[in-house]
Amino acid sequence: MTRSLKKGPYVDERVLKKIEGKDPMSTPAIKTWSRACVISPEMVGFTFAVHNGRKHIDVLVSEDMIGHRLGEFSPTRTFHRHGGKMQKELDQKKREAEIAAAKAARNA
DSSP: OOOOTTTOOOOOHHHHHHHTTOOTTTSOOEEEOOTTOBOOGGGTTOEEEEEOSSSEEEEEOOGGGTTSBGGGGSOSSOOOOOOSHHHHHHHHHHHHHHHHHHHHHHHO
């Protein structure tokens, strides 16, 4: 469910206070834990260090991000890869191709 139009978008006041009256290009990354904060037009150009539960990830805000939340650009889960027999075969073929390319480059 989205937030009621009557209430308006949730923009954290502390985040707005941190960017108030500052130049986007000369300001270092602004640390924030407010992942639910909606990106407003005043935030364009600023770099935010958004906490993902373990560390802060730098997010450079552009015009396309307006209306989205800061947390959308700071993933909380790490995708390693899918495993299995088929994946092992693909990795082996890739390794063999790299070795063959390296040998061909060395001989040339």
